[in-house]
Structure formats: structure tokens, C-alpha cells
Amino acid sequence: MSSLNVARLASRAVIAVSGPDWRSFLQGLLTQDVETLAPGELRFSGLLTPQGKLLYDLFVAGTPEGMGDGALLDVAAEHRDAILQRLTMYRLRAKVTLEASDRPVLAVFGDGVSGPYIDPRLPGLGARAYDDRPSTTDEHAYEAHRLALGVPGPADWGSETTYPIEADFDLMAGIDFKKGCFVGQETTSRMKRRGVIKNRMLPIVFDGPAPAFGTEVLAGELRAGEVLSGGDGRAMALLRLDRIEGADLTADGRPVRVDRPAWLT
Template sequence: MLSLNEQAQALSAAQLAVGYVAPITDLGLIALDGEESAQFLHTQLTNDVEHLGESDARLAAYCSAKGRMLASFLMWRSAGTILLQLPREILPAVQKRLSMFVLRAKTKLSDATGLPQNAVVLGLGGGMAEAVLQTWFDALPAAPFGKLDHPLGTLIRVADAFGAPRYQWLMSAATAETVTPVLADKLNVGDNAAWHLSEIHAGVPVVGKATQEQFVPQMVNYELLGGVNFKKGCYPGQEIVARSQYLGKLKRRTTLVSIPDASAAAGMEVFATADPEQPCGMIVNAAPNGNGGVDALVEMKLAAIEAGSVRLGSADGVALTFLAMPYVLEPLDL
């Protein structure tokens, strides 16, 4: 029998909407252990870490002093450890930078990507996923960013897409051998890019090497996704993030588009036809859509979103087709 990785393939949005399972292979984990781990992270990230419960997961950003995102995390607690999930390509540098600020705090950072309990990470979603997961789980997280620990691993419900819940399931290799044949029999089997396509359709940005230090959190809708807590104490870049929120100076948002060019990738610029001399935005994330192009989250000026005439690479490039976002974009133009 073929393994899940051997069966994995690109999936379209329509196939994802039906139901899918996909190995997630390019995300890693930073673990923080020690009695002051929460207090330390609370002073570094945009979200509340001190009140992060065992049944919670949260998005959080790590910013430069200028309020620009160095990393985006999904974070949760597990058996006294706080875990930060982020792209593997930036994990070593982000871990090193965070470690520089530990000083005397009682916490230790380590790369937990390869630990046995995290050996396999599966993404699941679409209309059929919930019923299939109930093969093993009596109860599932009731809302996005709920988490449960189970003998078969950690199950985290993340932001919904296609009108259905999405989940990450972290498990041991032994558990994977048991459950993956059932999942592959009942769901479309996608590849790593298929998971990222579902993330894009959920409207959730992921900061990678190509986009570090490009965005204030609100530019990529992070506060709309619960990734910024404006009541917590200081962290790097906090004054700029707060000023963008309360003084209404931010005129940019991230929206969902389709681009008929398979080479479109994170970090590439887009141009509004009404203002062809300078870029109006940048691709945050992109993934193959099964139609020869990509679907993407693109950060751009609100005026460009409203006008709806934007092209890739130059004002003469291929046109972006705007798609419906899964949540309302609230402009910060108070």
C-alpha cells in the first residue's frame, strides 16, 4: 500500500472543500521550557501568552522594533511546554533571535520539530473531515483555535475554510501508520501545497523568508484573526502596531486572489493599473490552485482592492482575479 506521502498530490479548492488530508512538511516547532516561559514570550509577541490555556491555540507575531513581522506563529501549550509553529526555513534564525533576549529568564528554547510526538503533522479539512476524525475522537474542538490532547496526539482546530473546520493533527510515526490508511481511504489526499492552499482560503498569512520585515500585523489582517492583543503590555514594535490601530494610519489590507501564473510567489510585487509607476502591494503566500495558476493572499493598498484592477509584476502583467474573503476586511481609515 502506498504511504500518504506517496499518494499526496496537488488539489484544487473544489477538492479541498469536499474533504482532504495532507502531510504538512515545511513547518517546524520551537519549544520553550521553564517556569518563566510564558512571561518571557508575553514580552516578545503580539498576543497574550500568560493566559494561554491548555485547551487553546493562538496566532501571534514576532515583530522588529519598527513593528514589522519577523515571524508569524501558531502557538499552544502542551504538558508544560509552550510551542511555536513557523516555517522551517526561518526557524533557526528566529530561535536564535528570541534566545538573545532571554537573559536571566528561566526558560530554554529548543527545536522540537523532530521529537517523536511531533513526527507526523497532518492537515485536515473540508466537509467530510469532521466525520472522519470522529473515528478516533469522541469530541472535537468546538471553535477555531481550540486544542485537545489525546492518546493519539495533539489536535488543533485552526481557522475555517470552505465553510468547514480545519485541523492540524500532530502525532507519532506509530499512530500515523494506524490512522493514515483510513484517512486516505475516506478523504482526498493532498500534498504540502494543498494544505497551504487551504490556509490561503482561510485568509491566514504565514510570514516566510521572502516576506520578513515587510508587514505591520494589521497589513496582513492579523488582528482580525485574533493574533494581536491590544490590552497586553509592551513587546518589540508595540507602539507602532498600536498607533496603526488607533490613529487610523494604515491604508492597506490583505485579500484573496487567483493569479493565472504558476510562477507567482511570496515576495513578488503587484501593481494597480491606475498607478502603474509603483507597486501597490506584495504577495504574502501563494499555492497552486489546480488550474495552472495560484491562489494567493496579497497585501495591497485599500484603494487598489476597491478598484479591483491589479496585475502581477507590472501594470502590464497578468491580471489578478479577486475572490471572496472568508471574513470581512475592516479598513483602518478612521
């Protein structure tokens, strides 16, 4: 899109985090560093199982200066209650306040994006906002924009089914490998150290409507992965990297092609 667009994301919701221990509390749980998070800064992160599988994605937004010390967690609306419950379980004696907030979540994208909360995953994604500015487009337009950039989203990684590196979190500034311990760190760090990533989420292109979610991607007769979310002509897929290079790929009997974006090379 050539102009500045604002889309309210009904699929996202906010949790407000505050209290003297909020940084150290989140630091021990999330894949991203929050100790150095500045007011007005946005960081992409994940909450993992102890075995290192991705439970939930989230953005951590530093509260703007003058509004108190704390952060906003930008999470999937359908999982907000479960995330609140899990965070409360981990809180123990930490001096942290966790509250559901009615702030809206907006995506600001297109030309001329500036200001706080720039999306750290990819410059082309624009920024987030948590205020009452009017929308100029809808969430469907933003999702089409994200898919065009080859960026996977929550519909692709599900919950407890994927490792964050397979979901490209390491390439989207979603994991800080230099920070201290976090839940699921051992498995995540081991995958990074070994340097052999077998599976990645990559965009695929094809003619016609997207194959159904979970449709096998075949390299000849070999299974090379599965189709995830998408629309006409384009979808995300979780693919075996050792089976897609130079292969003739099909899904649902139709030819498909990997359209690897520059940021994923």
C-alpha cells in the same frame, strides 16, 4: 474538500518551551497573550522587530494536561534556528528552557475537525496536530485550501518587510491589543489607534498561471500593490486599499480582480 484530511507540514517545525518563567518570558515578546493560554489551546502570534515589522509568525500550543507545564512553538522550519537564537538572546536570567523538538506538524482540515489545537485564524482552516498520525494528503493540498479561503501565509509576508496589520494578523486573532508590552508594540498599537490601514493582503483572481512574485498590480497607470504567492487562477497580493475600490486592475498585462472573503470585510 469534503472529508477529513491530514497533511504533514514539512515547512513547519517545533520549539519546546518550558520552565517556571515561560509564560512571562513569551508574554513580553509576542503579539498574542500567552498568560491565559490553556492546555490544548492554540494561539496565533508574531515576533516583531523593535520597529514593529513582522519577523516571524508562530503558533503557541499549550502543552496538554498531564504532560507538564509549557508550550510548543509551531514555526517555519527554515527559521527555527534563527528563532531559537533570538529567543535565547532575549532570555537573559529568565528561567526558561528552549529546545528544538522533532515533533511533526500536521494540519487537520475538512469535515469533522474536532479536538485540541483548533486553528484560531479562521474556523475553515481546521486544526493543528503534533503527533505521529498518518497523513492522508500533502502540504500542497493544505496550501491550496488556505489560499482558497484567502488566508495569507509566511510566503506572503517574508521577514522584516511587512507590518503585522498589513498581513491581516489583527483579523486572524494574531494580535492582542489589550495585553501588556511586547516587542514592536508601540508601532502596532499606533496603527490600530489611528484606524487608517493603507495596505492589506487580499486574494486576487485571474486567468492562467500566477504572475511572478513581486509583479506590480496596477489600477490604470497607478501602482496599487504587488502580487505575492499563489497558483493557477488565484494569488495573494499586498494592495493599497485607496486604489482598488471600483478600479480596473491588471498584473503582468492581465486583468485581475480582488476576491475579498467574508472574514476580511
